[in-house]
Amino acid sequence: MIRITLVNPNTAREMTEAIGRGARAVAASGTVVTAVGPAMGPASVESHYDAALAVPGVLAEIAAAPDADGFVIACFGDPGLDAAREVASGPVVGIAEAAMHTATLLGRGFSIVTTLARTIGRTEELAHRYGFAAACRGVHACDVPVLELDSPSARAAVLDRCAAALATDRSDVLVLGCAGMTELTGAISAKLGVPVVDGVAAATKLVESLVALGLRTSTHGEYAPPPPKPQAGLLAEFTRSFE
Amino acid sequence: MIRITLVNPNTAREMTEAIGRGARAVAASGTVVTAVGPAMGPASVESHYDAALAVPGVLAEIAAAPDADGFVIACFGDPGLDAAREVASGPVVGIAEAAMHTATLLGRGFSIVTTLARTIGRTEELAHRYGFAAACRGVHACDVPVLELDSPSARAAVLDRCAAALATDRSDVLVLGCAGMTELTGAISAKLGVPVVDGVAAATKLVESLVALGLRTSTHGEYAPPPPKPQAGLLAEFTRSFE
Amino acid sequence: MIRITLVNPNTAREMTEAIGRGARAVAASGTVVTAVGPAMGPASVESHYDAALAVPGVLAEIAAAPDADGFVIACFGDPGLDAAREVASGPVVGIAEAAMHTATLLGRGFSIVTTLARTIGRTEELAHRYGFAAACRGVHACDVPVLELDSPSARAAVLDRCAAALATDRSDVLVLGCAGMTELTGAISAKLGVPVVDGVAAATKLVESLVALGLRTSTHGEYAPPPPKPQAGLLAEFTRSFE
Amino acid sequence: MIRITLVNPNTAREMTEAIGRGARAVAASGTVVTAVGPAMGPASVESHYDAALAVPGVLAEIAAAPDADGFVIACFGDPGLDAAREVASGPVVGIAEAAMHTATLLGRGFSIVTTLARTIGRTEELAHRYGFAAACRGVHACDVPVLELDSPSARAAVLDRCAAALATDRSDVLVLGCAGMTELTGAISAKLGVPVVDGVAAATKLVESLVALGLRTSTHGEYAPPPPKPQAGLLAEFTRSFE
Amino acid sequence: MIRITLVNPNTAREMTEAIGRGARAVAASGTVVTAVGPAMGPASVESHYDAALAVPGVLAEIAAAPDADGFVIACFGDPGLDAAREVASGPVVGIAEAAMHTATLLGRGFSIVTTLARTIGRTEELAHRYGFAAACRGVHACDVPVLELDSPSARAAVLDRCAAALATDRSDVLVLGCAGMTELTGAISAKLGVPVVDGVAAATKLVESLVALGLRTSTHGEYAPPPPKPQAGLLAEFTRSFE
């Protein structure tokens, strides 16, 4: 049995549930998926400010699941990924990371369609960091806020942007750049005739695979457990010792 | 049920069997693994010449398994990967590709230990192509031919090279650069205390994941089925039409 | 008059004071320097975990200085830089960023000497992000914790590492990779005969220059004020509206 | 006297002859040009599948010309170049490689116009591998199959695409991305007023130059003669020993 | 007191004066700015030929100011920067260099608007050399010669090009790519609502900062004073010995 905890870095409960459904839909039969959201931090992540304030909650949720075999950070900016790797009880994968890795196995280049234009910079930075600066042909915004992705007009906007991106970027593959888009994957793929990668599903399979392979984050250098240290004030509860 | 065919590009039957064992050890319960080797081509792949002559056999094996859900090319040079993607009935992953993707999820940088020094150039080229030029900190040869990896002295040479690579490259993770090293993974990881990635196992899980996600190579552009065309002479049997 | 607030992301008061001294030593006569440290977060920043937990405090200090003309984030990992740029009342510069920019004006390549080896990955990542992957010839650790840099033996270790880095990397310039090394700058430069860049001093001058030029972070796209949003739980006090 | 063998990797005899004419038109007086085509493999190269199956024929032709001083592989994907370098009796140059090198001597950036859109990915990959990712400003398809380049309408399509590429890419130089376009070079250059590089002619001069300089592929490492090895089945005739 | 000498590499006296005004407008109270132009070389720099012939004059002006604490080369191609660094009595900064460094502190990406299209290649080359290949989103020409930037229609052309660049490139920041555009900075920023960086002002502050920090070009390797050597003929007066 493999236990995977998906952490939704925002406090929107419905999104947490949708993330759990998305993960369970692709998990192997022996895998138990738990989707959690933090008690602290932003209602959705749409800025660097939001992302920064989402990270303590992500770390708290990871600490609260010491028996999990692996973790997914279910926000397309992959907030807190490095810190999570230092302290988690198993491998950790971000959904942007997972989606990009997966997309490169399916074609020469991919396009990403995301929510607000202001998140494009972060997404491009992640593409560079993960090694996909050349494979990522473009990042496009549909200008729909994260928590309004559910309406029919929002779905139409995402689909339109996907079609336009495909034409402009000469891409083979589409990546949906927000955990809130999980449930649009099938429809867009059917409509446009290209593989469409959802980060939540992709990350779930990658973590499941790492656990099956007996692999977890290296403790040999950068990601060894952090030196113990007092955390002051509001964050005092984060004073922990990691072995 | 997911059916994965692993193609060993060389004609060494024992290696084909070992590859099958390596894949089965990590496959999910519902996954059926078949390991095959071609009837044509080189006894092992240790040069560009060998790799070039291994490709027709790889393509023949893929054509011979039209019911497979996904494929692994089980040689660290990933020979024939692009061509295979055009014609296969499901997603195709190379073991070098799989190992490098997997290694980057476990630390900042990885080192590769391979067989003969003459293969280093190809490995570095693949690291660049896949986007891991920065993550791949070094490629090192242990100077043992592919078909002699089984002896105790060969195993000691591989282990020594791994230890040295770790120290020189400031890496977090090791990658074994030959399908013939599959069975050394556990011992090296236990000895050196870092994650050790075997490409055969990693590729098996990646293909299994892609199939579970309902994803396969895009047919939207470069990897659409090739235009039908006569293949002459010795290779006449490769005249096929792909839909 | 130009008012610059330097934020020390850790809670070590003596370091805050040393940072203030370092900045004042180079500020122009009309510049007023204020060095502050947060009431929350880690005693020093030596891991991704520490860095993540330091960011809320940095953002709180920036919010607490709405009259400042510009800001410095005085920790070599530049924690919270993107978020700070969205919300600050003036330009924000990180000390790693400032040191690297400054070093490239003085020679072809620079070496960085930092505290613990586990921080090297983050430093290399910043060098890439800022455009200095080629100019940064090496990052070296002296294996002294941040809060122990004051002892004579620590100073000797830093100096030794600097001399070794210069020889190994064929660099023209040295960069000190920790705000706690500010006071060693002069001695090392005198000893080794090369320019030595301290990030605190460099950042102070860069921010002062930006203010004098009438420049601040663009609000045209990514760094526009964040959309207003509730922040829950422990972090509720970060619920703010930015115009 | 310098003997150069040009290998057309496809079985289209007329194209082989045109390639020979193109090479002879630029060869020095003391150079003897022989153009050959294989007895096996695809009628034209328009997919990765075709390219893979063209390689054995290329290697057979090279083995059949042990007295040649140098070789050109006359297909814009440079199929089999690495393997050819290991086994040829003299230097080997691909026409994509030659065209790109030559183009960079004539201006800051070049555009490539090729046949089918599905070959663009391979061409971009070669530009990266050869070092010309920045110099290559764009790769454009005219959507004419290789064996139909002779018609007036095809020639018009190529010319139109060249004019458009020049305008879009802000390039100084054009490269024709198919050996079948050799005879259009002069007309396009006259019409558009920029240097137009044909790979067949460029490669002929590069190989001639290497031979005149007394240079051939290094046998010091990666490109040393391959270790002898049995090749099985259909490809048994490729079992050879190289000194 | 800090003495900065700005060298206008062309012989257009009015431009020298405007450069001086631009620098004085931002210099600190204790800084003395001197703007000089050479007695030899081109009337304006609009080609590689002009730039090459501007360099001896730049070097002569630097030699003529041995008491200056720092230098600015006030032409956007940064002509002679490396040579100037070898021989100057203090740090030297080019205005392209300064503008690009400054722009990256204000947003994710910047666009450059320059004079003639033929200078774009050099500008892109500098962006690469300085590390800003990714941050520099585009270089655009307004097709106004350097010495005609003063007319209202020229100013309108520059403004139009800036607006277009911002829209096309998804940039946060604008850089004006010619010393002759210094006096347009404020108007363009007011009109377009983004930070606009003028290289003359930016370089003045960077040099002032370096001097305040006690930093100058490393003499440790590449930029050590040049070996003494006779300079013949027309350039005999450049025979000097540097200590």
Next chain:
Amino acid sequence: MIRITLVNPNTAREMTEAIGRGARAVAASGTVVTAVGPAMGPASVESHYDAALAVPGVLAEIAAAPDADGFVIACFGDPGLDAAREVASGPVVGIAEAAMHTATLLGRGFSIVTTLARTIGRTEELAHRYGFAAACRGVHACDVPVLELDSPSARAAVLDRCAAALATDRSDVLVLGCAGMTELTGAISAKLGVPVVDGVAAATKLVESLVALGLRTSTHGEYAPPPPKPQAGLLAEFTRSFE
């Protein structure tokens, strides 16, 4: 008949003659080689200062040979190459450029052995500009001044450095990084068993090839003839009009 003018950018007459000999040794029978050196500028080029002052002389020599079909700039820093391309009557190739292009046709990676360590920065910069940042595995200095390369001890130093570079860099090919090393090529290749590329010979063949191909620098954009313009003072004689 092809007329090639080689310009030695320094005033050392013996070196000019050796360069002429080196070129003639490889030129085709119908090629007439003329080697010239300027009447102005440095006795040898060993610094950025020297290189800057060598350029006017290079441009003067090119203007003095309006009937030449092509040009070589015979100094490893390729001084004045861009300016020369704007004004020359035929294609222009630098010897660093030529050597690096040629070396990449002979193996995966090359090492450069040059004279003084202070020239390494420029050489690395050229490797980046020409696209060979990855292919160039290392640049090494033998610490022999340009005009002292003739002595037996100097030759021994060059050979030693070559042998060491080969071992350290895992290179296939050597490049000699100074026109003054032309006559050592054969001996080093014989001794070390790898291809050794001399830039003078390589550039001669490249220019000869370009002329034979009917190709010269594009006049379409950046390298169009420069706008006519007065050149003042000492350089007044460089006032020319180019059509």
